[in-house]
Amino acid sequence: MKGIVIKAYSGYYYVHNGCDEYVCSLRGRFRHEKQQVVVGDRVELEVRPGRAGVIVKVRPRCSLLLRPTIANTEQAVIVFSVRQPEPNPGLLERFLIAAIINKVEPLICFNKVDLAAEDEMELVSRYQAAFRVIQTSTITGVGLDRLIELLRGKISVFAGPSGVGKSTILNAILPGLKLKTGEIGKKLKRGKHTTRHVELIPLPQGGMVADAPGFSSLELPDLKPEDLSRCFPEMERYRGQCYFTGCLHDREPECAVKEAVESGSIDKIRYQQYLDFLQELKSRRRY
Numbered sequence: 001m002k003g004i005v006i007k008a009y010s011g012y013y014y015v016h017n018g019c020d021e022y023v024c025s026l027r028g029r030f031r032h033e034k035q036q037v038v039v040g041d042r043v044e045l046e047v048r049p050g051r052a053g054v055i056v057k058v059r060p061r062c063s064l065l066l067r068p069t070i071a072n073t074e075q076a077v078i079v080f081s082v083r084q085p086e087p088n089p090g091l092l093e094r095f096l097i098a099a100i101i102n103k104v105e106p107l108i109c110f111n112k113v114d115l116a117a118e119d120e121m122e123l124v125s126r127y128q129a130a131f132r133v134i135q136t137s138t139i140t141g142v143g144l145d146r147l148i149e150l151l152r153g154k155i156s157v158f159a160g161p162s163g164v165g166k167s168t169i170l171n172a173i174l175p176g177l178k179l180k181t182g183e184i185g186k187k188l189k190r191g192k193h194t195t196r197h198v199e200l201i202p203l204p205q206g207g208m209v210a211d212a213p214g215f216s217s218l219e220l221p222d223l224k225p226e227d228l229s230r231c232f233p234e235m236e237r238y239r240g241q242c243y244f245t246g247c248l249h250d251r252e253p254e255c256a257v258k259e260a261v262e263s264g265s266i267d268k269i270r271y272q273q274y275l276d277f278l279q280e281l282k283s284r285r286r287y
């Protein structure tokens with residue numbers, strides 16, 4: 001039988017085969033070979049009586065995220081709230097880069113839109129030019145149907161800082177699910193983590209989601225400066241159109257990206273963020 005590991009807990013692996021869950025152990029060989037089995041792995045099992053099984057084979061992974069550790073994720077739903085807490089654009093950019101580098105398709109979800117007026121959301125339009133963006137509220141319910149549609153049939157992970165509403169959204173779209181959610185207040189400021197073990201939750205419409213613990217900082221991956229623009233889809237469109245091959249779109253003359261920024265086709269703030277990251281990557285390489 002084939003299935004996906006949806007959680008791992010004290011030496012047992014819970015495998016979902018599309019309709020049922022099996023509690024599995026690992027064939028001894030895996031322990032000798034030190035092959036790790038993680039949530040998201042596609043496995044083959046030998047079924048034992050009473051919805052139990054033994055994992056006998058792990059299929060090669062398409063991707064592996066490390067925070068949280070989860071294999072074969074196809075989509076990262078990057079959740080930020082428009083208010084409470086205020087969005088941190090630099091952190092959002094780092095989440096986007098981490099997703100792209102890990103070959104996971106980003107979907108930006110701006111939550112708590114009930115707390116802001118429509119004309120206060122310039123952040124939304126800034127990212128719409130380059131990414132899929134949805135706006136949601138668990139209070140009014142806006143955007144949740146669209147989100148359910150975008151999750152269908154895929155393995156997705158919810159990522160973002162603490163307190164933006166990730167667990168509340170999952171509870172709202174999954175009847176019967178009761179993830180712990182945090183109250184806004186003093187506790188949140190201390191960086192409360194209410195989500196501990198990573199677990200894939202099968203969706204009624206097909207597909208699975210994981211609720212990741214929130215984090216408030218994220219290292220820029222160790223990228224070559226010339227690869228950074230690959231993480232900026234709106235710049236990637238101009239690849240090959242600059243005068244210099246290997247143009248970093250910084251000081252170089254006849255740069256198609258800088259022309260696009262001048263003409264307004266590329267957002268100036270996004271470009272400035274790109275330059276800041278470029279600087280960060282270059283200065284790392286000096287040591």
Ligand SMILES: Nc1nc2c(ncn2[C@@H]2O[C@H](COP(=O)(O)OP(=O)(O)O)[C@@H](O)[C@H]2O)c(=O)[nH]1
Pocket residue numbers: 111112113114115136137138139140161162163164165166167168169180181182183184194214
């Ligand atoms: N106003 C408003 N509050 C929300 C919304 N979604 C979640 N919250 C609240 O935000 C707080 C943090 O939510 P939680 O789901 O624990 O955030 P997480 O840390 O990202 O999982 C809770 O008090 C929720 O009730 C929303 O759409 N609008």
Ligand SMILES: [Mg+2]
Pocket residue numbers: 166167168180181182194195211214
């Ligand atoms: Mg949570």
Ligand SMILES: [Zn+2]
Pocket residue numbers: 242243247248249250252254255256257258
């Ligand atoms: Zn250029």
